[in-house]
Amino acid sequence: MTLGRYDYERRYRRRVRAGLIKFVLLTALVLGVGLFAYQMGIEQLKGRDVTLREEIATLSRQKAELELLASQMQHAARTAEARVGELEGRLQREVPTGDLAKLSQLVSDRLKGGLDANRLAFVISQAQTPRNCQPADTKRFTLTTPLLKGGARGVAFGNGTITVTGEGQSSHDSQGNAESWYDPGQPVTIKITGIGGKSTSVTGVLPLHQSLVVDNSEYRFTIAAAQRSFVEVTADRCAYP
CATH class of the missing domain: 1.20.5 (Single alpha-helices involved in coiled-coils or other helix-helix interfaces)
Known part of the structure; x- marks a missing residue:
C-alpha cells in the first residue's frame, strides 16, 4: 500500500x-x-x-x-x-490725332512730293494768327568778308532803331583764289542790334530767320542770298505782344 x-x-x-x-x-x-x-x-x-x-x-x-x-x-x-x-x-x-494728324499727313505728303524741308519749315514758322503788323520792308547790303572789311556795311529798320550787319566766308574762283564777295554756300553770321544795345545773332547757311523785340514792337527778319556780294533782308514789324 x-x-x-x-x-x-x-x-x-x-x-x-x-x-x-x-x-x-x-x-x-x-x-x-x-x-x-x-x-x-x-x-x-x-x-x-x-x-x-x-x-x-x-x-x-x-x-x-x-x-x-x-x-x-x-x-x-x-x-x-x-x-x-x-x-x-x-x-x-x-x-498725332485730330488736327495734328491731318497736318502731319499733309507735311508728309509735301515732303514726299519733293518740297524742300527748310522751305516748308519756314512757311510753317511764318504762319500765325492775324496781328497788328506794318507792311514788310526789304533792304539789301554787302556782307563783310576777310577781303572786304572796310566801310560801314549794314541796313537800318524802324527809323534807325535797329541795324542789321553780317559777315561771311570768302568765295573762291576756279583756281582756288579767295575773292572779295562772300560764298552763299558757306555759313554766314547775321547780327541784329536794337537801340540801347539790345542785340541778337544767328549763324548758318542762308536763308536765315531771326527776331528781336524792341519797345512794343517785334521785328521778324528773313535774310536770303541776293546778287553777288549782297544779302537781302526782309523785316516784318508787328505790335508786341
Whole structure:
C-alpha cells in the first residue's frame, strides 16, 4: 500500500510539473509573440513617421517653390502693367490725332512730293494768327568778308532803331583764289542790334530767320542770298505782344 501511494504522488507531481512547464512555455511564447508584434509595430510607426516627415519636407519645399513662383509672376504682372501704361502714354504723346494728324499727313505728303524741308519749315514758322503788323520792308547790303572789311556795311529798320550787319566766308574762283564777295554756300553770321544795345545773332547757311523785340514792337527778319556780294533782308514789324 505504501508503494502504490508513492507512485501515485510521484505521477501527480510529474503532471503538475509538466503542466507548469507547459504553462510557462505557453506564457513565454505568448509574451514572445506579443513582444515581437509590439516591436514590429514600433518599427512600422518609426518607418511611417520617417515617411510622413519626408512627405512634410517635400510638401514644404513645394509650397516654398510655389510661393516664390507666385511672387515672381506677380512681379512680372506688375512690370507688364507698368510697361503697357508707359507704351499707352507714349502712344498718346507721339502719335498725332485730330488736327495734328491731318497736318502731319499733309507735311508728309509735301515732303514726299519733293518740297524742300527748310522751305516748308519756314512757311510753317511764318504762319500765325492775324496781328497788328506794318507792311514788310526789304533792304539789301554787302556782307563783310576777310577781303572786304572796310566801310560801314549794314541796313537800318524802324527809323534807325535797329541795324542789321553780317559777315561771311570768302568765295573762291576756279583756281582756288579767295575773292572779295562772300560764298552763299558757306555759313554766314547775321547780327541784329536794337537801340540801347539790345542785340541778337544767328549763324548758318542762308536763308536765315531771326527776331528781336524792341519797345512794343517785334521785328521778324528773313535774310536770303541776293546778287553777288549782297544779302537781302526782309523785316516784318508787328505790335508786341
